[in-house]
Amino acid sequence: MVLVYLIKVLIILVFAYSLFMYGVFSQSDLLDDQPYRTAYHFQPIKNWINDPCGPMIYKGIYHLFYQYNPIGNGSPNGPRVWGHSTSLDLINWTPQPLTLEPQMESNMNSSYTGSTTILKGYKPTILFTGITPKNEQVQDLAYPKDPLDPFLKEWVLAPQNPLMYPNPQNKIDSTSFRDPTTAWLLPDGNWRVIIGSKKERKGLALLFKSKDFINWVQNYDPLYSYELTGMWECPDFYPVFMNGVSMGVDNSIIGVNTKHVLKISLDETKHDVYTIGTYDFMNDGYIPDLGFENDSSLRYDYGKYYASKTFYDGVKMRRVLLAWVNESSSLDDDLKKGWSGIHAIPRRIWLDKSGKQLIQWPISEVEKLRVKPVILPMQVLKGGSRIEITGISAAQADVEISFKIKEVSNIERFEASWSNPQLVCSQKGGSVSGGVGPFGLLTLASQDLLEYTAVFFRIFKNFDNKFVVLMCSDQTRSSLNPTTDKTTYGTYVSVEPIYEGLSLRVLIDHSIVESFGARGKNVITARVYPTLAIHDKAHLYAFNNGIQDVQITWLTAWSMNKANYIA
Numbered sequence: 001m002v003l004v005y006l007i008k009v010l011i012i013l014v015f016a017y018s019l020f021m022y023g024v025f026s027q028s029d030l031l032d033d034q035p036y037r038t039a040y041h042f043q044p045i046k047n048w049i050n051d052p053c054g055p056m057i058y059k060g061i062y063h064l065f066y067q068y069n070p071i072g073n074g075s076p077n078g079p080r081v082w083g084h085s086t087s088l089d090l091i092n093w094t095p096q097p098l099t100l101e102p103q104m105e106s107n108m109n110s111s112y113t114g115s116t117t118i119l120k121g122y123k124p125t126i127l128f129t130g131i132t133p134k135n136e137q138v139q140d141l142a143y144p145k146d147p148l149d150p151f152l153k154e155w156v157l158a159p160q161n162p163l164m165y166p167n168p169q170n171k172i173d174s175t176s177f178r179d180p181t182t183a184w185l186l187p188d189g190n191w192r193v194i195i196g197s198k199k200e201r202k203g204l205a206l207l208f209k210s211k212d213f214i215n216w217v218q219n220y221d222p223l224y225s226y227e228l229t230g231m232w233e234c235p236d237f238y239p240v241f242m243n244g245v246s247m248g249v250d251n252s253i254i255g256v257n258t259k260h261v262l263k264i265s266l267d268e269t270k271h272d273v274y275t276i277g278t279y280d281f282m283n284d285g286y287i288p289d290l291g292f293e294n295d296s297s298l299r300y301d302y303g304k305y306y307a308s309k310t311f312y313d314g315v316k317m318r319r320v321l322l323a324w325v326n327e328s329s330s331l332d333d334d335l336k337k338g339w340s341g342i343h344a345i346p347r348r349i350w351l352d353k354s355g356k357q358l359i360q361w362p363i364s365e366v367e368k369l370r371v372k373p374v375i376l377p378m379q380v381l382k383g384g385s386r387i388e389i390t391g392i393s394a395a396q397a398d399v400e401i402s403f404k405i406k407e408v409s410n411i412e413r414f415e416a417s418w419s420n421p422q423l424v425c426s427q428k429g430g431s432v433s434g435g436v437g438p439f440g441l442l443t444l445a446s447q448d449l450l451e452y453t454a455v456f457f458r459i460f461k462n463f464d465n466k467f468v469v470l471m472c473s474d475q476t477r478s479s480l481n482p483t484t485d486k487t488t489y490g491t492y493v494s495v496e497p498i499y500e501g502l503s504l505r506v507l508i509d510h511s512i513v514e515s516f517g518a519r520g521k522n523v524i525t526a527r528v529y530p531t532l533a534i535h536d537k538a539h540l541y542a543f544n545n546g547i548q549d550v551q552i553t554w555l556t557a558w559s560m561n562k563a564n565y566i567a
C-alpha cells in the first residue's frame with residue numbers, strides 16, 4: 001500500500017515538474033504568494049516599468065511596448081529599453097524580446113517613450129526618444145527587420161538617426177525634448193508629429209513635418225503651448241467623433257464631424273490633463289474650446305494615472321487608452337517585491353454627447369474574465385448601514401452598482417470655497433457622515449474593517465439649488481502599513497443625480513482599485529496595499545454613511561479569472 005502511494009506521489013511530482021519545465025505554469029503563478037501582484041492588469045515579472053509605448057494593432061495582433069529598466073529591480077534608476085508584448089485581446093499577453101536596446105550613439109544611454117505609425121504600404125515604424133551619451137534627447141526611427149513577422153520581434157534603427165534634435169536657436173534645453181506622438185498624414189503629403197517640450201516653465205507641443213518620415217522640419221510655431229505649466233511629457237493628439245458617437249477615428253482623418261483632443265502629461269504634477277478643441281490644420285494650430293487651465297483642466301483620471309497613450313484600433317473601430325499606474329508603496333517595499341509599476345486596464349475612449357468631456361470605459365474584452373456573478377435584488381440602503389456582498393473573490397473582482405436618490409431633505413449645502421474636490425474628499429472621507437452620502441463601496445476590506453478603500457459619492461446643493469456630485473476614493477484606511485502613500489482622491493461629476501441616478505463600476509485587483517463613476521464620466525485609480533484584506537480575506541460591502549436612505553437599483557459583482565499573461 002505504502003509503495004503504491006509513494007509511486008503515485010512520484011508520478012504526480014514528475015508530471016508537475018514536466019508541466020513546469022514545458023511552461024504550462026506561467027512564471028506569474030509562481031509569484032502567487034505576493035499579495036500585491038495583480039491578476040488581470042499588465043505588469044512585468046520583475047523590475048521597473050513605466051510608460052506604455054507605441055501601442056498598435058498590426059496584422060490582427062495587438063502590440064504593446066513599454067518603458068522597462070532591465071536592471072532596476074523595483075527601482076526607476078537605470079537605463080530604459082522597450083519591453084514588448086503581444087495579444088489577441090489586450091488582456092492576455094505574450095512576451096516578446098526586449099527591443100530598442102543601445103545600438104548607436106543616438107540611443108546609447110536609453111530609449112525613452114515613443115509611438116508607432118503605420119506608413120503607406122502597411123509599414124509599421126517606431127519614433128522614439130533616444131538618449132545620447134551626453135544625455136541629450138533626440139528623436140530616432142526604428143522599423144521591423146521582418147515586416148512579414150506579425151509579432152514584429154526584431155526592430156532595427158534607421159542609420160540616419162537622430163532625425164530630430166532640439167534647435168539651439170529656439171533655446172530648447174536638450175533634456176526637454178521627448179516623447180513623439182503617433183504621426184498623422186495630411187492631404188499636403190506631409191506627416192506631422194508632436195514632441196513634448198518646455199522653454200523655461202512654458203509647456204510646448206512642438207510640431208515637426210516630413211514628406212518621407214526621415215527628413216523632419218520643425219514648424220516655426222508649436223501646435224500649442226501654455227505658460228507656467230512646466231515640461232509636457234507624452235503628448236497625445238487625436239480626433240474624436242462628435243454627438244456621442246463612440247466609434248474611434250484614425251489619426252490622419254480630419255473631418256467635419258470631429259473635434260480634436262490634446263492630452264499632456266504634466267511633469268510637475270504627474271497628472272494627465274486634456275482639452276477638447278479644433279485643429280486648424282491649414283495653419284497647424286490648435287484652439288481648445290475652453291482654453292487651458294493648467295492643472296485644474298480636465299483629467300483622464302483623478303487618481304494615479306500617468307504617461308497615457310491612445311491608439312486607433314481599426315479592427316474594432318475604437319480608440320483605446322493605455323496608461324502607467326505607479327506604485328504607492330515605499331522604494332524599500334518595491335525592492336523587496338522586485339517589481340514596480342503596472343498598466344491600467346485598457347479603456348475605450350470617446351467624446352461625450354455634450355462635447356465637453358471624454359467618456360472612458362474598460363474595453364469589453366475584460367468581461368471575458370468575469371465568473372460567478374452575484375446579483376443583489378433592488379433594495380434600500382438605509383442611512384448609516386452597510387451590507388456585505390458575499391460569494392465573490394473580493395480581492396479580484398469587477399463590481400457594478402447603481403443608486404437612485406429619492407429624498408434629499410437632509411442635503412448639505414455646498415460651499416463656494418470648495419473648488420478643489422480632492423481636498424473636500426480628504427476632509428469628508430468615507431467615514432465622515434453627511435446628509436446624502438457618502439454612499440458607495442468598501443473595497444479590499446478586512447472583516448473587522450481595520451482596512452478598506454472606500455469609493456463613494458456625496459451630494460450637495462449649491463447656492464442656485466443645483467446638485468453638486470462629489471466622487472471620492474478614500475485610501476486613508478487602505479493599509480496598516482504606515483509607509484504607503486494614502487492620499488485621498490476626488491472629482492466633481494457632471495451629472496443630474498436625481499433624474500439620471502448614479503452608477504459606479506470598480507475593477508479591484510489586489511493592489512489596484514479603478515473606479516468609473518457615472519458610466520465613465522469620471523475615473524479614479526488608486527494603488528493600495530492591504531495587510532489584512534488580502535486574497536480570500538478581502539471583503540466587499542455596499543455602504544451608506546449618510547443620514548438619507550438611498551436605493552440600490554442594480555448590483556452585480558463578478559469574481560475575475562486570472563489573465564494569462566507574462567509581461
Ligand code: DQQ
Binds near residue numbers: 050112178307
Ligand atoms: N518617462 C519616459 C520619458 C517620459 C517619462 C522615460 C514619462 O520619455 O517623458 O522613461 O513618464
